[in-house]
Amino acid sequence: MGWSIAARLGGTLLLAATALAAPPSGALAQDGPVMKRIAETKTLNIGHRDASPPLSYVGQDGKAQGYSIDICLKIAEAAKEELKLDKLEVKFIPLTPQTRIPLLTAGTVDIICESSTHTLGRSRQVSFLNTTFLTGSKLLVRKNSGIKRIEDLTGKVLVAALGGTNERAAQVEIDKKGIKIKGGEIVKVKDNAQAMLNMEQGRADAFTSDDVVLFGLASLAKNPAEWEVVGPYFSYDPYGMIIPRNNDDWRLLGNKTITMLVRSGELHAIYKKWFEPGPSNINYPMSERLRENLELIALPD
Amino acid sequence: MGSYRWNWPILLADPYYGWIVSGFGNTCLIAVLAWSIAFPLGSAIGIARTTELRPLRLVGTIYVEVFRNIPLLAQMFLWYFVVPELLPQDWGHWVKRDMPYPQFLTSVLCLGLYTASRVAEQVRSGLEAIPRGQHHAGLAMGLTPAQVYRYVRLPVAYRIIIPSLTSDFLGVFKNSSLALTIGVLELTSQARQIEEYTFAAFEAFATATLLYCAVTGIVILAMRQVERRTRIPGTIAIGAQ
Amino acid sequence: MGGGFDFAVLIRNAPFLWGGMVLTLQLTALAVTGGLALGLVLAVLRLSRIPFAPALVAGYVNFLRSMPLILAIFWFYTLIPKLTGQSVSSFYSVLIAFILFEAAYYSEIIRAGISSVRRGQIAAALALGLSNAQAMRYVVLPQAIRNMIPVLLTQSIVMLQDTSLVYVVGLRDFLTTADIVAGRDSRPVELYMFVALTFLVVCFSASRLVNRLRRRYAL
Structure with a gap:
């Protein structure tokens, strides 16, 4: 029994390795699976961190919360509207540095809302939404x-x-x-x-x-x-939400939501709620740089 | 897993290859040093728990109960952050500011003392598995109690517990990964660091897994030879012959 | 260190910490039970004369013993959905990993215990007309189990403490919840001391209990 599991494990690893090492065929034409999955399951899986206050953390009530989480909840609303769903269940999945990439690429989470710096090295593996925080x-x-x-x-x-x-x-x-x-x-x-x-x-x-x-x-x-x-x-260090690569529709929806939040002033309100002075009394007013950055990403229609 | 982009060559790229090598070296070094604390200390405590002397037994029992009943993670933390605060101020200051390689030495000490409690239990159970008659026979032949341990009980006990001692040695090797919690850059933390830099999670962790498996595989094979050679005649055969 | 202890932090976060404790205890109870059962089967197979069984079991045991638990949990969590074709909750994936993993350790301990029983006893049992299985059940195991109880207990305590590694898949056991609170409220000393003392009390009581049972049922 032990060997069969070991063999299957090994076999799967090999299979996975060969399948994934192959170049994606026809990836150009089709969009990634995230939007389709949300529409089918009527569920959005948000990945968060346990202890990155005030951006993404677990409060004393045991619930995920923070600046990034609030923005992601707005994206969830937008997804519900865009896909014309009667309801959309939002599930929170706690992530660790070890599991976040495997879970994102496996499709267990659709978007990671934490406090990650957008870097070139990381962009090889994942996509980042537009910068919503600057430090x-x-x-x-x-x-x-x-x-x-x-x-x-x-x-x-x-x-x-x-x-x-x-x-x-x-x-x-x-x-x-x-x-x-x-x-x-x-x-x-x-x-x-x-x-x-x-x-x-x-x-x-x-x-x-x-x-x-x-x-x-x-x-x-x-x-x-x-x-x-x-x-x-x-x-x-520009922070952004993380989504799987090659999901242009999903990425567009995320960026569009952020744009709308900036234009309507809601994003500034969310910022104020978490940072000025915020539940932990951090008192970190929005910098000029971030204000300008937000204006820049609020693209015209 | 559909969107995962494999990038094995990154592990051979400039900083990352060196990180893996140095992480692996640190892991091995911590394991060997910690074991060289754990084995003699654990043996001494295990023996102490089987002697006729009550104070010795008590000390042994307290040691084992305290060290094995607190999670290693918490012990690591207690040694590093709490103990220096409890020392006289000069000593505490020396430990915190002037002691060389503070994270490394603390993790070796912590891991060694923790593992000693497990070795002690193995040694004790090995000694207790030997029929009392052997002990008495040794004394009757005119050996001192120390000689009975040295020539009769310990040689048998160690041979009985070779499989579980092997487990404990591998335990030290694998538990050394917890040294990352106080800032030692061993194999697991280097894998994590590579993941943070590149998001190449599978490659980094697969490499770490393979290295752990390779070392432990070698140790298991070597110990199996030892086990076979030192088998006590007359006991139930071990494994396939 | 300055500032003194703030024990109120423990009371404020008691429900959250208790949730972690429940997970730790559940996981330990299920994994020890499953691990012991599977470990016993493996040990007996390894000492048996069934063709290939000893070698297969040895391969399994050595494979799992070679891997740090933290990496085993990580791989099971990410690969089980691939193997079974459906997603498994983190709790069950961790439980499966723990059972398979602990069984490898338990089987080694049980094997050492069985091996320490003298061969003449089996011969005597067989000569008395007992079957192989009966000799194992009524002669070898009762002696072997008494010899190995301290080590089995130590391994189970290690297992209880190892539940803290489930943080890699985002589950929150006792130590992890304490760690979260320690980081969020910046009270690590209080939280870690609390964790250490709690484990000390729980594990110590458990080991006392097992010792009492052992003495009561000693031959």
């Missing part, structure tokens, strides 16, 4: 640390969450400017919460992440007044 890498430090910019990190410990774009950007900056940080490399920890704990305990002197994340963590810290976010941006 960038900065440093979180203790107010009395004397650190004002990345150049001040000589001999200091810098911590970052594993695999984020921030750690990469910080490394580039450190190499470029020849800054000698303590230990020779950035300490990479499991997630932002762990990085913050390293800071609280004095193991690290600076923590780099998207500034919105840093503001959020500082606002939740035991003593928010102890912390400040410093430095000029050393990377820009």
Whole structure:
């Protein structure tokens, strides 16, 4: 019995590998399966994160919520209207960095609403909707640390969450400017919460992440007044919702919804609800850059 | 899976290949170092639990109950974040600021102490599986209790528990993946990092799986030879002959 | 560390944490039961003289023992829908992964226990006219099981703790819920201490109970 499962598993892996390695035939003419699937099942599966407040997280009531989630719910409404469905059930599926791509490409989730930076490397594998949030890498430090910019990190410990774009950007900056940080490399920890704990305990002197994340963590810290976010941006991180590649109709519907939200001012209202000051008191007013970006993506009809 | 784009060559591309190699090296190093704590310590505690001395037994029991009953993930965290806070201030400061390779050493220590509790249980159950008569026979022949352990009970006990000790060694190897929670860049965290950079999830995790399987496969094959050679004559045969 | 402990955070999040605990206990109970049953069958097959059975079982056991559980869960979750052609809920996919995975470990422990029983006992049982199955059932297993109970218990405790790995498929067990709260409310020390103590109490009581039973039914 064991072998038959193992053999089938192996066989499936091989089959899958060969089938998927083959070039997509006739992919040009047809649109992807997401819209069709939504119409048939009358269900939209939204992928979310457990702990990326205030963009995508699980509240104390155990429900998915946040800025990205609210935007995705608007896209769900638009899908219901576009497909003329009498009802559309929205299901929330919690994702982890390990499962999000397998589940998106397997069709278990139709759209991922979290806090992911749109990058070229990732675009090889998935599609991003238009940028709905803009942030960038900065440093979180203790107010009395004397650190004002990345150049001040000589001999200091810098911590970052594993695999984020921030750690990469910080490394580039450190190499470029020849800054000698303590230990020779950035300490990479499991997630932002762990990085913050390293800071609280004095193991690290600076923590780099998207500034919105840093503001959020500082606002939740035991003593928010102890912390400040410093430095000029050393990377820009545009966030967008993620959908499977080759689903032009679905992508168009998503982008159109975002455009309509910008034009009607609803998007700004959603922003205000989550960020000014927001449930976690993050108090992160919309930047000029994001305001301009939103105007730019609100394409004419 | 229809829209997944395979991209195996990315694993050989510049930074990613080096990440896998260094992650794999760290995983092996953590496992070997942790085992070199776990095996002697676990053996000592396992033996302590079978002696006639009550205080020794008590210490052994407390050790095993505490270390095996708290999830490794939580222990990792307690060692890294909570213990330095409980030390005298100078020591705590040294651990937090001046100790070299803090994440690596903490994870080795944590994994070693955790696994010792499991090794101790194996050793104890091996010792208890031996009929008491052998112990008494050894004493009757004029051996000291220490000699009875050294020449009679332990050689038999270790041979009985080889399969479960193998499991525990593999456990250390695989559990080393939890070191990523405190910031050690071992195999699983490097796979995760590659996934974050490229979204090539299947390739990254398949490579990690294959590397784990390769090492454990080699260990299992080697231990099976050991098991066969050290089989105790007269006990029920092990596996296919 | 400054700021002191904030135990109210535990009370505020009690229902959420309890939900995680329920999942952990359910998963453990089902996986230990299924894993023990399958593990016993595998161990007996491995020690049997049925053609090919020992080699097949050895292959199965070694295959699963080679893989970190976290990766096994990930692969089962992403591949089961491909194998069966229908989507399986995360809970069941994880449960199947745990049963198949734990069975490999249990079978090794049971095999070691059976192997430690002296061969003469089987010969004696057969000479008394018992069948192979009866010799196994009435002579070998009762002795073997008593020898291996401590290790089986340890493995089950490990299994209980391993449920925390279900976070890779987005399920929320006890440790994962605590981790979520720790991150969201920035109270990791309280939450992790709470998790450690809870596990210590639960697992310790379980091991006391098993020891009592063992002593009561000792020969």
